[in-house]
Amino acid sequence: MNTMMLLEMAAQAMSERAAVQCGDDRWTMAELFSGAGRVASHFRSLGVENAALLDVSSPAVPLSLFGAGWAGLPFVPLNYRLTGDELDALIARITPAVLVTDSDRASQLEGRDGLTLISRKELLEIARGSAEPAEPDWEMDPEEIAILLFTSGTTGVPKAAVLRHKHMVSYILGSVEFMAAEESDAALVSAPPYHVAGMAALLSGIYSGRRMVQLPNFDAASWLGLAHKEAVTNAFVVPTMLARIIDELETGAAIAPASLRSLAYGGGKMPLPVIERAMHHFPETAFTNAYGLTETSSTIAVLGPDEHREAAGSPDAEIRKRLGSAGKPLPGVEVEIRDEAGKPVAIGDRGEIYVRGEQVSGEYKGRGSLLVEGGWFPTNDGGRLDEEGYLFVEGRIDDVIVRGGENLSPGEIEDVLHEHAEVADCAVVPIPDEQWGEGVGVAIVRTRGSEVSAETLQAWVKQHLRSSRVPQHVEFWDELPYNETGKLLRRKVKEALGGA
Amino acid sequence: MAALKAGTRFKSAVCATQVMVIAAPEGDLELSCGGSPLLDVTADAAGGEIDADHKNGTQIGKRYVNEAGDLELLCTKPGEGSLALGGTPLVLKEAKALPSSD
Structure with missing residues (x-):
């Protein structure tokens, strides 16, 4: 198993379909595939152990992600807001490495031990170049590391979550139907590359065949403008983004794009009033709440569009509450609520959310696996399940x-x-x-x-x-x-x- | 023989089909495509004719399952032969409709 297999399938079956665009820079599936092959050849020639990226969204992100997978290197997207000591500490943990970044950063970081710098522009030139792509000889070992993702470190030193090819591929195969998108579909990608949702969006877009429109720096007006311009049909946002989009609509400066069929949100707790206002402003849009963690290769439970409408319109307070729930686990994912001793609690009782499934990693580099007996991952999120199996997430246990x-x-x-x-x-x-x-x-x-x-x-x-x-x-x-x-x-x- | 590991890949001896194992039951499995046993993906092409009874084709990205539902193969390259277990054709698994979450 290798995430490259997903791109190879897409490039075979949908070679001329638009894969990704950022501004005027557009790549078809076939171009992305051969570009990844050239990037892989280049990465291999450098003798590095990791392929990192410190940059906003651009076609260089999928090219580096797949190029790394092809070359057999873990892909390490770093938070481009980090500076100084914080950034130095993370870089020291991944060298020898190649780092793809913007030109300004590249000149600032020059001369670091074990760090080979490539600017975004250079990487895109390599990928567009005339060199022969590498042979399609990527490793199919499912245990190889696909992505190393540093957690945000809101509570301490960032941990590097290890996502192996088997985890990412299992997530995609379990949640996305191959070539399910219409050729006219477009997904607006605003989650940054260093967030698991940004990585998941790329892989889902490729496998479903949905053109990805990248927005490098989010602000509500740009998001709405791009959604109109590109007739965007699908998007994922974090709660703060959605709140700002609604604020922007309420100023009257923009109208909701009628093309938007599906809007998924996740990455933090969505306040009920925000989702209610969103449903009011996007009456024709299907909303999906996606709950997941970095350590679970993103989404593990979803509250789907029908459940949103049913909950929002219900006279029954218990059903209405489900609008604030994370919905039900994906097929192939199991969820249990357990007490402090690790024993499952009764339905409705609060405890810690445990999760199990092929996409669940639960592993940090240098710390080994946190999975407990039976392959369960204690998420450190508190929550409860209701009678119908809806999952309510109630914040970190530490809190x-x-x-x-x-x-x-x-x-x-x-x-x-x-x-x-x-x-x-x-x-x-x-x-x-x-x-x-x-x-x-x-x-x-x-x-x-x-x-x-x-x-x-x-x-x-x-x-x-x-x-x-x-x-x-x-x-x-x-x-x-x-x-x-x-x-x-x-x-x-x-x-x-x-x-x- | 232990259960085939998820991620194991095979190719058809008689057409372009390639598959990856998603799930498999324990024991020896007589997997075939186009009427001939599946080969390891790295094996040399064997050649030969597609059996007329196993010529319904495979579609890329589709999953194929046995009646018991414990064998599931993902087609990663399409071909003209069709997949079978112990001579019984595998069937196309219906796609489940999941809301797009990313």
Whole structure:
């Protein structure tokens, strides 16, 4: 198994179909295939152990990804927002390596030990060049590493998740039908290459035969403009992107693209009001919530379009709540909720989400596999399953507040606060408490013009949950800190509210 | 013989078909394409005629399963022969409709 096999099949069956474009730079499946072969030859000539990329989206990303797979090197997409010491530390962990980057970076990084630099422009020239592509002789060993992906490190030193060819290929074969896209379909790719969703989008686009339109730097106006211009039919966004797209629509500066049939979202918790507003602004669009982790080769559970409509329109509060769920596991993926001792809990009870399946890696470089008996991966995400098997994700286990021996899930309290009409966003974190060890603190972003008081919101929580869940400390903020892929930086909130 | 590993690849002896194993039951499997036993993907082409009873063709990207559902092959290159297990033709597995998630 090799991710190259996916491109080879696509190039055989859909050779002249548009594969990827960025601005005016367009590549067919056949061009991408032969280009990857030239990149592979070049990578091999360098005597390196990893093929890294420090750049925004462009056709150089799939060319490097497949070129690396062809040459038998792990592909390592690095976060292009990293600078200085953080970047140096990651580079030191992957050398000897070739690094594809923009011209400015290439000149800054010159002279590093073990680092061979190729600018994006040079890489595209190699791929377009007249050199013979490598023989189609890539390894088919499923255990070879396809991608090394550094986790965002919001809680400490980034870990390098090991995604082997078997994991990525299993994910694609399990979730995408070959050549399922119409020739006129187009997917707008705005997830950055260093995010697992960006990698998954490339492989899905190739295997389904859906033209990929890359947006290197996201902003809502550009996203909407490109969606109109390219008659985009499919897209994936993280929650913060969706919120900004809706804000942009609500200013009246743009209208929703009628071509957009399917909009998937994931990568962080989607506040209910945001998805409800999105469904209002895109009445004809099918929404899919995709829940997954880097360590599981992206999506493991989806809430599909029909379930969105059913939940949104239901008079039954339990069914309506499912709009905030991650849906049901993909075929071939199993999910269990377990307690602290690792024993499965009763339906409806909270615990840690465990997952098992061919696409689940659960391995970090240098730390080995975190899989437990039977091949289960403890995700460190808290959650529960309802009677019908819908998965509710309630934040990282590490974020749990331990108040007088009782475990409180921030997600549960945040869900209740989000239902208050004057709460735009919120983050519940532990704060030091002399009596209970930890107490409940919350940073609230009020809706525009709202002056709702702390007392009103405390009473609101008390009305819906046990009194131990009522925040004892409430602060009002203009906005919450998120990283660029929509992940709430909970640690920053915690520090600001006086927690360690 | 242990179960074939997922990812193992074969080619037809008598047409262009290539397949990859997605799932396979334990035991010796008599896999064929076009009426002739499947070969390891690296083997030299054997040549020969396609059996007229096994000439329905294979389609790239489609999955083929046995009746029990424990054998599943993915066609990675199409050809004119058709796949069989122990002489019984494999059937096309219906594509499941999943929402696009990325």
